[in-house]
Amino acid sequence: MDENKDHLEQRCPRLGGQVSFGYCRMSTDDGSACWKIFDCWWEYFDVVEYLKKHLPEEQFNALASARPQPKMASLVDLIQQAKKRTAGGNR
Ligand code: SF4
Known part of the structure; x- marks a missing residue:
């Protein structure tokens, strides 16, 4: 089975043109x-x-921790922060 995904291409939201997975x-x-x-390629594979599987563990972990939070999670965080502020203001 051909595991190499470098040839796959899609439009880059940052550059505006076609890029390959190998470039990314x-x-x-x-x-x-x-x-x-992760965000750009999850729909493809x-x-x-x-x-x-292909990156050294520390590189993978660095990449995973740099991953932006999904918008929904950020929204939930904001709501929780606002609730905490409101609860704190009622003292
Ligand atoms: S991973 Fe980065 S370089 Fe690749 S398509 Fe997404 S934004 Fe562009």
Whole structure:
């Protein structure tokens, strides 16, 4: 089975043109993966599992922790913060 995904292409939301997965995998100055790689590629294949398998553990963990929170989670966080502020203001 051909596991190499580098040839896959899609439109990059940051650059506005077609890029390959191989580019995304090495697009930073130090040759590591773009921080949006999970969000951009999850619809095409299991990018999390793929990178987990192909990246050194510390690189994968750094990438996973750099991943932006989904908008819904951020919204829930904001609501919880607002509730805490309101509860704190009633003392
Ligand atoms: S992972 Fe980065 S470089 Fe690749 S398509 Fe997404 S934003 Fe563009």
